Amino acid sequence: MFDSPDSLTRISAAPDKAAAAHRLPLGVADADEWLKGGLRRNALHEFHAGDTGDEATVMAFALLLGTQADRERPVLWLRAGRRQKRLPYGPGLRELGLSPDRVILLQLPDLQGQLRAAADSVRHGGASAIILEMPGRAPLFNLTASRRLTLAAERSGTMVLLARSQAPLMPSSAETRWQMASAPSSPLPAQAPGGPVFDLTLLRQKGGREGLHLQLEWDREKAAFQAPLSGGHAALLPGGAQDQRRSRAA
Amino acid sequence: MLPFFPAERRISAGLAPPDTSFALIEKQRGALRIMALSPAACRLGLAPGMMLADARAQVPELLGFPHEEEADRAVLTRLALACEIYTPLVAAAQPYALLLDCTGCFDAVGMDEAQLGEDLTRRLVRHGFQARTAWAATPDAALACAVYGQDNPHDLPVEALELGAEVHQALRRSGLMVLGDLACRPSAPLAARFGTALPMRLAALLEEQDRRLTPLRSVPPVRVERRFPEPLALVDTLLKVIADLAGEAEALLAERGEGGRRFEVLLFRTDGHVAQLAVDSALPLRDPAAIADLFGERIASLADPLDPGFGYDVIRLAVSHCEALEQEQSGFTEDKRVKDTLPLLNRLAVRFGADSIRLFHPRNAHLPEYAASFMPVGAPGSGPVPGTAASGRAEAAMDTWPEPECGEPPLRPLFLFDPPQRVQVMAQVPDGPPRRFQWRGKSYRISFYEGPERIAYPWWKHPEGSGPTRDYYRVEDEQGHRFWLFRHGLYERESDHPHWYIHGQFA
Numbered sequence: 001m002f003d004s005p006d007s008l009t010r011i012s013a014a015p016d017k018a019a020a021a022h023r024l025p026l027g028v029a030d031a032d033e034w035l036k037g038g039l040r041r042n043a044l045h046e047f048h049a050g051d052t053g054d055e056a057t058v059m060a061f062a063l064l065l066g067t068q069a070d071r072e073r074p075v076l077w078l079r080a081g082r083r084q085k086r087l088p089y090g091p092g093l094r095e096l097g098l099s100p101d102r103v104i105l106l107q108l109p110d111l112q113g114q115l116r117a118a119a120d121s122v123r124h125g126g127a128s129a130i131i132l133e134m135p136g137r138a139p140l141f142n143l144t145a146s147r148r149l150t151l152a153a154e155r156s157g158t159m160v161l162l163a164r165s166q167a168p169l170m171p172s173s174a175e176t177r178w179q180m181a182s183a184p185s186s187p188l189p190a191q192a193p194g195g196p197v198f199d200l201t202l203l204r205q206k207g208g209r210e211g212l213h214l215q216l217e218w219d220r221e222k223a224a225f226q227a228p229l230s231g232g233h234a235a236l237l238p239g240g241a242q243d244q245r246r247s248r249a250a
Numbered sequence: 251m252l253p254f255f256p257a258e259r260r261i262s263a264g265l266a267p268p269d270t271s272f273a274l275i276e277k278q279r280g281a282l283r284i285m286a287l288s289p290a291a292c293r294l295g296l297a298p299g300m301m302l303a304d305a306r307a308q309v310p311e312l313l314g315f316p317h318e319e320e321a322d323r324a325v326l327t328r329l330a331l332a333c334e335i336y337t338p339l340v341a342a343a344q345p346y347a348l349l350l351d352c353t354g355c356f357d358a359v360g361m362d363e364a365q366l367g368e369d370l371t372r373r374l375v376r377h378g379f380q381a382r383t384a385w386a387a388t389p390d391a392a393l394a395c396a397v398y399g400q401d402n403p404h405d406l407p408v409e410a411l412e413l414g415a416e417v418h419q420a421l422r423r424s425g426l427m428v429l430g431d432l433a434c435r436p437s438a439p440l441a442a443r444f445g446t447a448l449p450m451r452l453a454a455l456l457e458e459q460d461r462r463l464t465p466l467r468s469v470p471p472v473r474v475e476r477r478f479p480e481p482l483a484l485v486d487t488l489l490k491v492i493a494d495l496a497g498e499a500e501a502l503l504a505e506r507g508e509g510g511r512r513f514e515v516l517l518f519r520t521d522g523h524v525a526q527l528a529v530d531s532a533l534p535l536r537d538p539a540a541i542a543d544l545f546g547e548r549i550a551s552l553a554d555p556l557d558p559g560f561g562y563d564v565i566r567l568a569v570s571h572c573e574a575l576e577q578e579q580s581g582f583t584e585d586k587r588v589k590d591t592l593p594l595l596n597r598l599a600v601r602f603g604a605d606s607i608r609l610f611h612p613r614n615a616h617l618p619e620y621a622a623s624f625m626p627v628g629a630p631g632s633g634p635v636p637g638t639a640a641s642g643r644a645e646a647a648m649d650t651w652p653e654p655e656c657g658e659p660p661l662r663p664l665f666l667f668d669p670p671q672r673v674q675v676m677a678q679v680p681d682g683p684p685r686r687f688q689w690r691g692k693s694y695r696i697s698f699y700e701g702p703e704r705i706a707y708p709w710w711k712h713p714e715g716s717g718p719t720r721d722y723y724r725v726e727d728e729q730g731h732r733f734w735l736f737r738h739g740l741y742e743r744e745s746d747h748p749h750w751y752i753h754g755q756f757a
Contacts, residue, residue, distance in 0.1 A: 060757030
């Protein structure tokens with residue numbers, strides 16, 4: 001009789017612990033608390049670039065998350081379109097602290113092929129994360145398509161990351177949706193640009209609060225995110241009417 | 251030997267009425283000549299080679315159709331493919347005949363000579379083709395026996411030698427009517443009288459000299475098959491059978507120390523139709539589950555689905571291209587990642603083509619755009635698949651990625667523009683750093699920069715060619731966008747108005 005409350009707490013605590021293992025912490029305490037431990041590994045996450053110059057920022061963030069989701073397995077990077085002017089650059093990946101040998105690039109003929117390949121890859125579950133680079137409107141990627149990816153991700157435990165730029169915010173089954181931009185870096189001596197700093201706003205979180213705004217700096221040597229040392233501002237709590245409006249749009 | 255093949259093909263295709271006398275004609279030197287006849291026309295005493303006008307004089311109601319040799323050959327090839335059910339060595343021969351080399355195949359098929367001949371005839375009759383079969387030790391002898399309807403090559407008429415009407419007539423005049431008459435004579439006088447071709451041809455027909463049969467398709471190194479007493483009509487079961495066959499093939503491949511790069515499944519339908527499916531693997535493969543998966547994927551992606559009709563009675567799995575595959579090491583060194591992604595990559599390669607899967611490949615080059623390339627998986631000279639056992643070993647021999655310098659921010663961009671895009675740059679002094687620039691109709695004001703990093707044209711490699719030196723700047727604008735710009739040409743020394751380009755985008 002006496003141990004029943006205790007066992008109750010144990011039972012209620014158990015799923016939390018299991019859930020924590022399925023989450024990828026960002027490494028900044030405030031943000032991880034807000035996200036209940038981090039980004040869920042077996043779910044779909046959307047990252048939207050605000051500006052035309054931010055495509056690389058979004059993609060880099062997705063790649064960094066994807067390679068952190070699992071330390072060994074490869075990351076699949078899916079691109080659509082035959083001829084592209086902007087090509088991924090191996091030495092650049094290396095300079096970010098990623099191993100280019102862990103990234104497999106899939107160059108698919110069109111958006112439909114990209115979605116089919118994504119569904120296959122997620123269902124298979126052999127990769128640590130699947131990243132879909134999807135610039136523009138992408139009309140084929142609707143609620144059904146995102147729902148399909150979400151279900152497959154839940155089953156196989158593969159993280160699906162959407163790197164989007166100049167895309168309208170359409171309904172989707174994403175677990176979290178972020179607005180992203182690059183932020184001014186902490187300059188090095190002689191006014192040289194520093195390492196990458198990401199500016200993130202949480203537009204939507206399934207079963208959680210939105211509105212988190214934070215800046216993260218990527219530390220290559222520690223292979224972790226951290227709050228920028230100067231210039232930027234870490235995890236700000238949400239505020240005004242603007243955030244409310246944005247979350248409703250999402 | 252199919253005596254009435256062209257006519258029967260027309261009948262079975264529904265292009266000519268059955269049981270009527272008709273001829274297949276071709277215009278030769280201004281006259282219509284009969285190339286082939288229907289069985290009914292043959293019974294009326296007509297023969298191929300006659301003029302249509304002469305034949306019509308005998309049989310006024312004779313119909314004429316054009317002779318379509320190409321269509322005939324295509325159907326004959328299909329029949330030959332269907333005959334692979336008995337042996338992999340099948341060839342089509344002139345005139346309309348099929349040559350089957352059944353040496354050593356009787357056990358596998360479970361029939362003896364007579365039964366196999368009967369079975370073959372029955373199948374052909376079901377397609378509407380009459381056939382004459384003959385068995386002999388060499389293909390030439392068998393073909394001649396079938397054409398002339400003899401069992402023993404010694405009873406063949408001299409016409410079987412096919413040496414021209416003059417030689418045949420001369421032989422007949424000398425009283426040599428059948429090959430048996432020639433066989434007992436010394437060959438030297440025969441060669442002196444009738445030419446050297448005669449003894450050689452005679453040896454071939456009398457089963458003394460063998461000729462190699464050139465099969466329709468090359469014989470795959472590994473093949474396994476399953477025969478069903480009752481035809482199989484369900485696609486699900488079909489996949490299970492393929493998985494079973496793949497299991498058998500695995501054992502054979504393991505014995506050879508090889509894995510397959512190309513797998514083919516031949517589905518022999520009871521009505522003689524043969525469906526052929528092929529899949530390619532990026533790496534040598536022999537895991538049965540993976541092979542079956544690939545075929546499942548292939549069947550699912552077929553434009554027009556498989557039609558089992560009344561069912562398949564033989565299913566064959568052939569590994570037509572093998573490559574060495576080392577025995578997988580088990581235990582603590584086993585690399586889990588190999589198993590993890592390879593099946594997926596194979597499946598995507600089947601669906602989207604092998605060149606859609608690319609790997610980053612380092613290259614030791616001076617110019618930034620040549621310092622990395624993409625390689626399709628499995629291409630010659632491409633790196634190993636990430637995380638495979640081979641990657642660690644091969645990397646030492648290949649160019650490697652440069653290690654980033656500790657404490658520095660990324661010095662190379664994540665994306666590279668190909669080709670670099672022209673931008674309008676304002677600088678305080680012509681050979682100084684950029685202050686602001688215009689790109690894609692937007693203005694960027696630069697707050698931080700680092701540079702120049704001077705990258706010269708590699709004159710030590712290409713002494714005859716030359717290009718301007720590039721001064722690279724890593725810049726950051728006020729919003730925090732980071733770009734890689736370069737000035738093309740040194741001011742005043744190489745160019746009076748050097749252009750600026752954007753070459754990359756940082757995170």
